[in-house]
Amino acid sequence: MKFIDQRELPDKVVLREAGTIEEQIMAIRTLAIRGAPAIGSFGAYSLALALSRGEVLEGTYGSLLGSRPTAVDLRNCLDEVALAFVDKGTEDAMEAARDIYERTIEACRRIGKTGARLISDGARVMTHCNAGALASIDWGTALSPIRYKARSGGDPFVWVSETRPLLQGARLTAWELAQEGIRHSVVVDAACGHLMRSGEVDLVITGADRVCANGDFANKIGTYEKAVLAKEIGIPFYVAFPKSTIDGKCPSGASIPIEERDGNEVAFIRGARVVPEGTPAFNPAFDVTPAKYVTGYITERGVFPLEGFLNLIRDSPKTHSSTEK
């Protein structure tokens, strides 16, 4: 499988090949490929290809699932492929992976179309991390409404928080926005509250890695802070995601496993040490934003306040795949 190695951006666009399950897991673990919907789709194809090579379902499923713990898309998509395989065999497993891939693109396009209505002409949108095409095959989640708005001539401006430690905002979101000629500026993460308080932000849109049954959600570390600040200051805060990011079995944010990554991601920036030798660095990769801070949930079905979103989940059949047929 070929993929863009996101670690090399924005300096170079490097296409890499991951042929074995081990290589595919490493691509996910090292964030060469990242973003909840993207790793869902990448994981689905990884599993389907392994099954078509005759590899054993249980082991392959387990090692892929263990590659990253927080984003639920990976589990949802692996489940769908595994179910198709158990029901009907390798060809249907491959068909399920293809379906996930196409459905993700279409869901993200719809997120853009429906979410763009929230953005008035020339509005200044703040986002965090990268929830763009790189994170979701095409369109993006948080970036899709912005992209849609820009393509229809609405000239949005984007505040990009750099997103330490791995700088997905500065490196990836800025790169995507520059590709499309969308106005933007990068700021350090800690400047976001100041910008909001100074009247420089009209709304905030982020992506999600897992949305719970009560509307709490996990996303890149720093998302929670932005949601609290937006509420305190009176700025709308939206979270954008496709159905694959919903974990109906997770009752609340307290049940979401938060990945802790290597402290060296904090201690070194692009190879240069930035903390004294011997000083420990703690590196939680995600945080949880309680539902009470969310103005609206931007999904492929429309934009919902909490009550509407909870109804949407309740009305949906339990499994991820069957709801989409």
Place this chain on the structure above:
Amino acid sequence: MKFIDQRELPDKVVLREAGTIEEQIMAIRTLAIRGAPAIGSFGAYSLALALSRGEVLEGTYGSLLGSRPTAVDLRNCLDEVALAFVDKGTEDAMEAARDIYERTIEACRRIGKTGARLISDGARVMTHCNAGALASIDWGTALSPIRYKARSGGDPFVWVSETRPLLQGARLTAWELAQEGIRHSVVVDAACGHLMRSGEVDLVITGADRVCANGDFANKIGTYEKAVLAKEIGIPFYVAFPKSTIDGKCPSGASIPIEERDGNEVAFIRGARVVPEGTPAFNPAFDVTPAKYVTGYITERGVFPLEGFLNLIRDSPKTHSSTEK
């Protein structure tokens, strides 16, 4: 004048010499020397030495004052030296500079002694930027209570937010704490809200660059976010500073000039470009925290809630120097 070049830390401890006013201004502008009380004292000596060389008061005063706009210590300390010079001549100007230097050390020691009572044994204190000995000649402002507590065997633990863009937390605060064997861990700025919400933080203490007559204060960008989050979560938030940081003529935070520094401080980290070429970066160096988020003001006179702090300002004579005699 000799000083530690803070840009070289934590890799090397480099002593530099700044002999001319131009060199001294460059040392302040480039953050080779930084921290509100430290630049106050450094500026005071710079002016006194220039006057003793026979340089003209007005021009020297103006160029030193213009070197950095937000921290008020520089203005307060320059005023004190200028007043002594106008009243009595060069020797008294030098004496005023020496007095500021010694008073700052003593004020910071007292801040430590009074503030240490807020820290229970083994408490986990969060701080931001560097408000340590490097920023204030000795002891520190925010770090002084922590240092005092540690020296009396109270074993505090410090969460150090790295403080992008220039990483004063990761580079300087971590280095100071390591020197004293105080337990600590560095986190990215955007992780602070998550740590507070996860019950990992008992109190927050930051320094200040300017405290207004109504209790609002300016400090390193990102301080405001921490204050809002602490209040939302129910964690005490303290700000520590000596009298030289008070600007009694500044009615509220809205009147504080916020320095905007070069966007390249955001775009490059230790020489490596981290945003795509052509992408602009916006770099406000400070933010304002309204008084309503402050649990207490830690000063050399004691710890005060807002009302007590306002009384303290009202009761003090107007000029900075005369209140200390």
